[in-house]
Amino acid sequence: MSAPGTDMVSDADPRSGERLMAPVARRIVGVLALVTLAALVIVGLWVAPPDEFQGDAQRLMYIHVPAAWLAYLAFGVTAVSSALYLWPRTRSLVWDRVAGASAELGVVFTALCLLLGSLWGRPVWGVWWAWDARLVTTAVLFFLYLGYLALRRVPATLDVRAKRCAIAALIAFIDVPIVHFSVTWWRTLHQEATVFNPELDAEIHGTMALALWIGVLAFTLLYVYLLDLRYRLEVLDEDRDERELEAAIADRVQGGPPRETVGASS
Amino acid sequence: MSLFQEAALVAGKDLRIEARAKVIGQQIVPFGLIVLLLFAFALDPDRGVLQRVAPGLFWITVLLALLLGVSRSFAVEAENGARDALRMSGLDGSSIFLGKASALAVELLVFEALLTVGVVVLFDVRLASLPPLVVGTVFATVGLAATGTLYGVLAAGIRARETLVPVLLLPVVAPVLLGATRSWESSIDGVPGDAWPWVALLGIFAVLFVGIGMLAFGPLLEES
Amino acid sequence: MPLVVRLRSAVCLLGRFPALAGVDLDVAPGETVLLSGGNGAGKTTLLRLVAGLLPLHQGEGEVMGVNLAEDRRSHRSRVAFVAQDTGCYEDLTVRENLRFATRAAGGDDARVDEAIDALELGRLADVRHGKLSTGQRRRLALAVGIARRPDLYLLDEPHAGLDAPGRAYLDQVLARAAEEGRSVLIASHELEMVRPFASREVVLTNGQADGALDAAGSTPAPAPAEAAEAVEATTLEPTP
Numbered sequence: 001m002s003a004p005g006t007d008m009v010s011d012a013d014p015r016s017g018e019r020l021m022a023p024v025a026r027r028i029v030g031v032l033a034l035v036t037l038a039a040l041v042i043v044g045l046w047v048a049p050p051d052e053f054q055g056d057a058q059r060l061m062y063i064h065v066p067a068a069w070l071a072y073l074a075f076g077v078t079a080v081s082s083a084l085y086l087w088p089r090t091r092s093l094v095w096d097r098v099a100g101a102s103a104e105l106g107v108v109f110t111a112l113c114l115l116l117g118s119l120w121g122r123p124v125w126g127v128w129w130a131w132d133a134r135l136v137t138t139a140v141l142f143f144l145y146l147g148y149l150a151l152r153r154v155p156a157t158l159d160v161r162a163k164r165c166a167i168a169a170l171i172a173f174i175d176v177p178i179v180h181f182s183v184t185w186w187r188t189l190h191q192e193a194t195v196f197n198p199e200l201d202a203e204i205h206g207t208m209a210l211a212l213w214i215g216v217l218a219f220t221l222l223y224v225y226l227l228d229l230r231y232r233l234e235v236l237d238e239d240r241d242e243r244e245l246e247a248a249i250a251d252r253v254q255g256g257p258p259r260e261t262v263g264a265s266s
Numbered sequence: 267m268s269l270f271q272e273a274a275l276v277a278g279k280d281l282r283i284e285a286r287a288k289v290i291g292q293q294i295v296p297f298g299l300i301v302l303l304l305f306a307f308a309l310d311p312d313r314g315v316l317q318r319v320a321p322g323l324f325w326i327t328v329l330l331a332l333l334l335g336v337s338r339s340f341a342v343e344a345e346n347g348a349r350d351a352l353r354m355s356g357l358d359g360s361s362i363f364l365g366k367a368s369a370l371a372v373e374l375l376v377f378e379a380l381l382t383v384g385v386v387v388l389f390d391v392r393l394a395s396l397p398p399l400v401v402g403t404v405f406a407t408v409g410l411a412a413t414g415t416l417y418g419v420l421a422a423g424i425r426a427r428e429t430l431v432p433v434l435l436l437p438v439v440a441p442v443l444l445g446a447t448r449s450w451e452s453s454i455d456g457v458p459g460d461a462w463p464w465v466a467l468l469g470i471f472a473v474l475f476v477g478i479g480m481l482a483f484g485p486l487l488e489e490s
Numbered sequence: 491m492p493l494v495v496r497l498r499s500a501v502c503l504l505g506r507f508p509a510l511a512g513v514d515l516d517v518a519p520g521e522t523v524l525l526s527g528g529n530g531a532g533k534t535t536l537l538r539l540v541a542g543l544l545p546l547h548q549g550e551g552e553v554m555g556v557n558l559a560e561d562r563r564s565h566r567s568r569v570a571f572v573a574q575d576t577g578c579y580e581d582l583t584v585r586e587n588l589r590f591a592t593r594a595a596g597g598d599d600a601r602v603d604e605a606i607d608a609l610e611l612g613r614l615a616d617v618r619h620g621k622l623s624t625g626q627r628r629r630l631a632l633a634v635g636i637a638r639r640p641d642l643y644l645l646d647e648p649h650a651g652l653d654a655p656g657r658a659y660l661d662q663v664l665a666r667a668a669e670e671g672r673s674v675l676i677a678s679h680e681l682e683m684v685r686p687f688a689s690r691e692v693v694l695t696n697g698q699a700d701g702a703l704d705a706a707g708s709t710p711a712p713a714p715a716e717a718a719e720a721v722e723a724t725t726l727e728p729t730p
Contacts, residue, residue, distance in 0.1 A: 172437075179441050
C-alpha cells in the first residue's frame with residue numbers, strides 16, 4: 001500500500017468544523033484589524049492630547065484598556081465554549097479548539113495588560129506594582145489560565161484532553177468571581193495608603209475616549225483574526241496526528257513477521 | 267449502598283492506609299514544623315514580626331502540606347493498578363470523591379492541630395477568640411480538601427502531575443488563603459466580629475467546591 | 491441468545507499507538523474463549539477495552555448489551571477483571587483489601603470469607619499486601635475477582651506466577667463457568683492449561699484477531715479494507 005492514509009483524511013472523512021470562517025472573511029477581518037490598529041497608532045500617539053497630570057504615559061492606556069477588555073472577552077469565550085463542550089447535545093471538538101485558542105490569546109493579552117499597567121504605574125503611581133484589587137485579581141486570573149494552558153499541553157487523546165480541560169476551564173471561571181470578591185474585600189477592609197486614585201480615570205478628553213474605542217475595536221478584530229488562525233492551526237495539527245495514526249494502524253495490520261506467534265501464516 | 271455509606275467505605279480505606287503508612291506523622295508533620303522554624307530564621311523573631319505574620323505563615327504551611335497530602339492520596343491509588351480497580355469497583359464517582367476528600371480533610375485537620383501548637387509555642391501567638399477560628403479552620407480545610415482532591419484526580423494519570431497540581435491548585439485556593447488568614451488575624455486580635463464574614467466566605471467556597479467535585483470527579487477519574 | 495461481547499473493527503489506542511487495529515470478536519453466554527498470541531499482540535488491551543477501561547477509538551463494541559461508544563461504566567459491576575496487577579493497596583491486609591473490593595461491588599462479608607477459604611488464603615488473611623509473594627498476590631487477585639460473582643470474567647494471564655492452590659482453584663472456576671452461565675475471556679500463554687476448558691481459541695496478531703467470529707449466532711461484518719488485504723485468511727483448527 002503506497003502512502004497509507006494520506007488520501008484518507010481529505011476525502012474519506014468530511015469532518016465538520018474544519019474552519020471557523022471562510023478564508024475570505026478572515027482576510028477581511030485581518031485587513032480591518034490592520035487598518036484600525038494603524039488608526040489607533042495615529043489617534044493615540046498624535047491626535048489625542050497628552051494627559052494633564054500623567055503626560056504621555058497616559059497613552060499606554062490606549063493599549064492597556066483594550067488588552068484588559070480582550071483578556072476578559074477571551075476567558076469568557078473559553079468558559080462558554082468549555083460549557084458547550086461538556087453539554088452532551090452540543091459536544092464537539094469545535095468548542096474544545098475554540099476554548100484552547102481563546103485561552104491562549106487571553107493569557108497573552110492578560111500578560112500584555114499587566115506589563116503595560118506596570119510600565120504605566122511606575123511614572124504615574126511611582127511603583128511598578130500596587131496591591132490594588134483589580135491588579136491582584138488580574139494576576140490570579142493570569143495564573144489560573146496559565147495552569148489551564150499547561151494542562152492543554154499534556155499529551156492525551158483529543159477527547160480526554162477536551163473533557164479534562166473543559167472541566168478545568170469551568171472551575172477556573174467559577175473561581176474568578178470568588179477571587180475578585182475576596183481580594184476586593186481584603187483591600188477595602190485594610191485601608192492602606194493606596195496610590196491608586198479612581199478619579200484619574202474619570203476625566204477623559206473627547207479624543208482620548210475616541211482613541212480608547214478605536215483600541216477596543218482594533219483589538220477585538222485582531223482577536224477574531226488570531227482566534228481563527230489558531231483554530232486552523234489546531235485543525236491542521238489534529239489532521240497530521242490523524243494521518244500518522246492511520247499510517248500506524250496500517251503498519252500494525254500489515255505488521256512485520258510477528259514475533260513468537262502461534263500458528264499464524266504470513 | 268447509599269452515597270454516604272460508599273463515601274464512608276472509601277474514607278475508611280484511605281484513613282486506614284494513612285494510619286498504617288504513618289506518612290503524615292513521620293513526614294508531613296515534621297515538615298510543617300521545620301517550615302515554622304525556617305520562617306523564624308528568615309524573619310527576625312525578636313521584633314514581633316512573627317506574631318504579626320503567624321496566621322499567614324500558618325496557612326502557607328497548610329497549603330504546602332495540602333500539596334503533599336493530595337500527592338499521597340493519589341499515589342496510593344497508583345500502586346498495583348488500584349485506580350483501575352477503583353474504576354471497576356462499581357462505586358459512584360461522587361462517593362469516591364466525598365470519601366477521598368473527607369479522608370484528606372481529616373488528615374489536614376490533624377496536621378493543623380499540631381501546627382497550631384507549633385505556632386503557639388514557637389511564635390508566642392495567643393488565640394483570643396476561638397469560635398470563629400475553629401469554624402473558619404474547618405471550612406477552609408473542607409474547601410482545601412475538596413479542591414485538592416478534584417485537582418488530584420484531574421492530574422492522576424499525568425506524568426508531570428507533581429508539578430502540574432501546584433500550578434493548577436494554588437491560584438484556585440487563593441481566596442481560601444485570604445479568608446483563612448484574615449479570620450485568624452481577627453480571632454487573634456480578639457475581634458471576632460471581623461472574622462465571621464471571612465468564615466462565611468470560606469463556607470461558601472467549601473460548599474461550592476464540594477458540589478463541583480461531586481459532579482466532576484467521576485468523569486475525571488474515567489479520563490485518568 | 492444475545493452475545494456477551496461483540497466487537498466489530500474495534501480500534502483501541504495506547505497513547506498514539508493502535509494496540510488494537512480493527513478487531514472482530516464475539517463471545518456467547520457461558521462460553522470460555524482463549525485469547526492467545528505473542529507479547530504485544532494486543533491481548534491485555536482487548537481485555538481492558540471489554541472492561542470499559544479504555545475508550546473505543548473506532549469501530550463498534552458492545553458488552554452485555556451496553557454500547558461501549560456511549561457508556562463504558564454500566565456493565566462494569568457485572569464484570570470481574572483479573573489483571574496482571576492485583577489492584578490492591580500495599581498497606582492493607584488480604585482481608586481488608588478483599589472486604590473493600592467486595593463491599594464496593596455490593597457484596598457482603600460472607601463472600602469475603604468464602605473467597606478466602608476457596609483460595610486457601612486463611613493463613614494470610616491478616617498479612618499486608620506488601621508482604622505477599624508473587625504467587626500469593628496472584629491468588630488474592632483471583633479471590634477479589636470471584637468474590638464479585640461476575641457474569642463475565644476477564645482474566646489476564648491468570649496462570650502466570652500462580653501457585654499450586656491457585657491453579658487448582660482456577661481450574662474449578664473455568665470448569666464451572668459454563669454451567670453457572672458465566673462467560674470467560676482469558677488471555678494466556680499457557681495454552682495447554684486453558685484449552686481443556688475453552689470452547690474456542692482466538693489468536694491475536696498485531697492487533698488483529700483470527701477465529702473470533704465462530705460464536706453461535708454471530709454474523710461477520712465486512713472487515714476494513716486494509717485488514718482484509720493484510721491478513722490472509724489463516725485457518726485455525728478449532729480446539730476440541
